[in-house]
Amino acid sequence: MGFQPVKFYQTGTYTVGNRLLAADERSVQSSEQRSNAINSGHRACQGCGEALGARYAIDAAMAASNGQLIAANATGCLEVFSTPYPESSWQVPWIHSVFGNAPAVATGIAAALKAKGKTEVRVVAQGGDGGTTDIGFGCLSGMFERNDDVLYICYDNQAYMNTGVQRSSATPPAARTATTMPVGPQPGNPFGQGKNLPEIAMAHGIPYVATATVADLRDIEYKVKRAMQMHGARYLHLFVPCPLGWGTASHDTIRIARLAKESGLFPVFEAEHGEVTGVLKIRHPVPVEDYLKPQKRFAHLFGKHAHPDMVAHIQALADRNIRKYKLLDEEVH
Amino acid sequence: MLKQIEGSQAVAQAVALCRPEVICAYPISPQTHIVEALGKTVKEGSLSPCEFINVESEFAAMSVAIGASAAGARAYTATASQGLLFMAEAVYNASGLGLPIVMTVANRAIGAPINIWNDHSDALSQRDSGWLQLFAENNQEAVDLHIQAFRLGEELSMPVMVCMDGFILTHAFERVDIPTQEQVDAYLPSFEPRQVLDPAEPVTIGAMVGPEAFMEVRYLAHARQLQALERIPQLATEFRDVFGRDSCGLAHTYCADDAETMIVAMGSVLGTIKDVVDEMRADGHRIGVLGITSYRPFPLAQVRAALVHCKRFLVLEKSLAVGLGGILATDVRMAVSGSGLRGFTAIAGLGGRPITKASLHQLFRQAEQETLEPVSFLDLDRDAVNKQLERERQTRRSGPIAENMLHDKGIVSAGQFG
Numbered sequence: 026m027g028f029q030p031v032k033f034y035q036t037g038t039y040t041v042g043n044r045l046l047a048a049d050e051r052s053v054q055s056s057e058q059r060s061n062a063i064n065s066g067h068r069a070c071q072g073c074g075e076a077l078g079a080r081y082a083i084d085a086a087m088a089a090s091n092g093q094l095i096a097a098n099a100t101g102c103l104e105v106f107s108t109p110y111p112e113s114s115w116q117v118p119w120i121h122s123v124f125g126n127a128p129a130v131a132t133g134i135a136a137a138l139k140a141k142g143k144t145e146v147r148v149v150a151q152g153g154d155g156g157t158t159d160i161g162f163g164c165l166s167g168m169f170e171r172n173d174d175v176l177y178i179c180y181d182n183q184a185y186m187n188t189g190v191q192r193s194s195a196t197p198p199a200a201r202t203a204t205t206m207p208v209g210p211q212p213g214n215p216f217g218q219g220k221n222l223p224e225i226a227m228a229h230g231i232p233y234v235a236t237a238t239v240a241d242l243r244d245i246e247y248k249v250k251r252a253m254q255m256h257g258a259r260y261l262h263l264f265v266p267c268p269l270g271w272g273t274a275s276h277d278t279i280r281i282a283r284l285a286k287e288s289g290l291f292p293v294f295e296a297e298h299g300e301v302t303g304v305l306k307i308r309h310p311v312p313v314e315d316y317l318k319p320q321k322r323f324a325h326l327f328g329k330h331a332h333p334d335m336v337a338h339i340q341a342l343a344d345r346n347i348r349k350y351k352l353l354d355e356e357v358h
Numbered sequence: 359m360l361k362q363i364e365g366s367q368a369v370a371q372a373v374a375l376c377r378p379e380v381i382c383a384y385p386i387s388p389q390t391h392i393v394e395a396l397g398k399t400v401k402e403g404s405l406s407p408c409e410f411i412n413v414e415s416e417f418a419a420m421s422v423a424i425g426a427s428a429a430g431a432r433a434y435t436a437t438a439s440q441g442l443l444f445m446a447e448a449v450y451n452a453s454g455l456g457l458p459i460v461m462t463v464a465n466r467a468i469g470a471p472i473n474i475w476n477d478h479s480d481a482l483s484q485r486d487s488g489w490l491q492l493f494a495e496n497n498q499e500a501v502d503l504h505i506q507a508f509r510l511g512e513e514l515s516m517p518v519m520v521c522m523d524g525f526i527l528t529h530a531f532e533r534v535d536i537p538t539q540e541q542v543d544a545y546l547p548s549f550e551p552r553q554v555l556d557p558a559e560p561v562t563i564g565a566m567v568g569p570e571a572f573m574e575v576r577y578l579a580h581a582r583q584l585q586a587l588e589r590i591p592q593l594a595t596e597f598r599d600v601f602g603r604d605s606c607g608l609a610h611t612y613c614a615d616d617a618e619t620m621i622v623a624m625g626s627v628l629g630t631i632k633d634v635v636d637e638m639r640a641d642g643h644r645i646g647v648l649g650i651t652s653y654r655p656f657p658l659a660q661v662r663a664a665l666v667h668c669k670r671f672l673v674l675e676k677s678l679a680v681g682l683g684g685i686l687a688t689d690v691r692m693a694v695s696g697s698g699l700r701g702f703t704a705i706a707g708l709g710g711r712p713i714t715k716a717s718l719h720q721l722f723r724q725a726e727q728e729t730l731e732p733v734s735f736l737d738l739d740r741d742a743v744n745k746q747l748e749r750e751r752q753t754r755r756s757g758p759i760a761e762n763m764l765h766d767k768g769i770v771s772a773g774q775f776g
């Protein structure tokens with residue numbers, strides 16, 4: 026595609042049109058050469074963050090590997106909405122085995138490629154938060170520990186969506202799910218439970234761990250590219266709102282993701298060999314209410330029988346993230 | 359080359375001769391010696407190219423094998439007992455996807471109570487998984503079955519379990535003829551997958567399939583097993599041409615021609631059974647043996663042909679369909695259904711209980727006289743069982759079953775292996 030320099034500058038925003046960038050800085054998605062890894066026609070809900078995140082991540086991995094990519098997928102929404110027989114959205118060689126083994130299947134693919142001397146072909150594995158933090162956790166930890174040459178991408182929509190929105194160990198406190206109903210004195214998911222998989226991944230000392238949200242698609246592309254420049258076990262944790270499970274408007278997916286980051290509830294960072302090497306700062310700090318209120322899964326915290334104590338507790342969790350990851354500029358000078 | 363060698367070592371050498379490209383290993387007795395030996399072979403560079411992967415569970419072992427096989431590599435693993443159950447979801451998946459993985463199952467009982475010794479409960483728990491299941495009678499056959507398993511599985515694009523009795527075979531030192539690399543290479547071509555994950559030709563493997571096509575996919579697995587019924591004897595013949603010995607096949611008879619009573623069994627116990635039959639024959643008993651090598655696919659026609667001319671048969675099996683009786687026996691009865699033959703089932707050797715010649719002599723005579731119960735339990739200690747049943751009748755909190763049994767039988771310490 027021809028490169029047309031355009032003299033046009035925006036002010037007061039970080040947003041920059043692709044046309045203003047040098048050709049090699051333009052987004053993967055803006056290129057005619059993008060692989061359309063997940064093609065149109067799949068059956069994700071309108072506004073599905075997982076479909077969006079996966080499309081950007083896998084296209085970026087395809088670009089970074091020169092189209093030499095194989096993907097292993099756990100059971101879950103992504104697998105189901107992309108492959109109802111006899112249609113497949115996948116434009117990459119793709120395998121689904123079972124729910125809890127995507128990391129191990131990817132290890133097997135990587136081992137086969139190594140034995141066959143096909144070192145140019147790269148491997149990604151992907152799954153939802155349930156497939157990653159719960160049922161696939163053993164296989165994932167094993168893959169990390171052996172430092173197998175696999176990029177694992179977790180699409181975190183904070184519950185088991187494919188089976189109808191049940192709680193996973195990535196479900197946030199207070200959230201309503203089908204198995205943590207907003208009833209009783211402590212409505213929703215209990216506080217003090219759940220696991221932080223990016224940090225657990227870092228504890229394995231693997232070459233690369235990063236988090237990102239679908240609010241910043243360029244950041245997803247950058248992190249996938251960065252991960253693909255490395256070998257060994259790499260982990261990318263993507264925050265992907267689910268309109269159906271969260272009770273949010275389809276057109277709000279990006280906004281909700283941005284509020285998660287801007288409130289400090291979802292810290293966006295990258296780490297190499299267990300050490301944080303960079304964070305995306307909060308640009309416009311917001312209280313957690315701004316993030317919680319548009320989501321029906323948190324509706325019981327507000328209104329007639331409000332739970333301000335629980336909101337305060339959630340704010341404290343965000344504040345802890347802000348301190349811990351130094352998410353606000355003031356704290357780093 | 360003839361060697362006096364442990365069964366596990368012999369199998370490891372046979373597997374290495376088949377040039378697997380990915381081996382995944384997770385320890386469980388009595389399979390450990392096989393993967394240990396293969397690990398050493400890969401590490402010292404004498405099996406190359408091959409990736410040997412120490413995984414974190416049997417579920418991962420089968421999953422790694424699935425990924426490797428789907429990417430076009432010849433993949434191998436081994437397990438037993440709890441390990442086979444732990445990987446069960448992936449076992450079904452491998453056959454559903456049509457991936458020709460070969461796995462050794464060093465047959466061992468399933469707990470509770472935990473027990474490391476031999477019976478066939480583990481492999482038979484997976485009889486409907488879609489895997490081909492071949493049972494070795496001795497270590498020579500275990501070696502030969504592995505070589506045939508890779509060929510058979512890859513031709514049909516179906517996974518194969520080679521079952522060998524834990525300890526009795528895996529840990530036994532016997533004379534085994536280990537083939538040469540040239541022989542194996544002549545018999546086993548390199549793996550040409552039917553489907554492969556390849557960026558040059560992207561395919562989707564493992565897509566979701568609804569009611570509109572699921573029956574057909576499942577039937578295809580059945581159809582391939584029926585193809586295997588034809589291929590297994592042919593491959594045994596080809597095997598004889600290259601290696602110069604008869605090995606494997608679907609099923610084998612022994613002293614069957616004029617037999618009035620036939621004993622049906624699988625695995626290493628066939629050796630003991632044949633010894634007993636020899637002795638009984640010397641005393642004029644018209645008794646013979648049917649050994650089943652291919653449990654899946656089950657050779658219904660061959661079993662029927664081997665049994666219809668006798669008067670009665672006894673299935674002696676190291677497995678128990680709790681609440682029913684025999685597992686193998688059910689299949690054998692199906693093979694002879696409508697023939698009017700008398701059939702008996704004897705459950706024997708569970709959890710490694712020795713199957714002695716003395717007990718078999720008595721059992722076979724009872725079978726001849728048709729004085730057996732339809733389902734009997736060889737050398738079961740009825741007193742101990744009744745004592746526990748009585749205890750349960752009298753006390754609500756009768757306590758842990760296994761501990762009571764060990765106490766009643768005067769056994770103070772259990773096994774120390776996991």
Ligand SMILES: Cc1ncc(C[n+]2csc(CCOP(=O)(O)OP(=O)(O)O)c2C)c(N)n1
Nearest residue numbers: 101102124153154155156184185186187188
């Ligand atoms: C062993 C097993 N247990 C349970 C299921 C049912 N199951 C399929 S998908 C799914 C939920 C997936 O949740 P997650 O991994 O978070 O992905 P999402 O659908 O949310 O994207 C569950 C519970 C299964 N397929 N296999």
Ligand code: SF4
Nearest residue numbers: 069070073102267269
């Ligand atoms: S339920 Fe949620 S994750 Fe699943 S397709 Fe719909 S929006 Fe996407």
Ligand SMILES: [Mg+2]
Nearest residue numbers: 153154184186
């Ligand atoms: Mg989820």
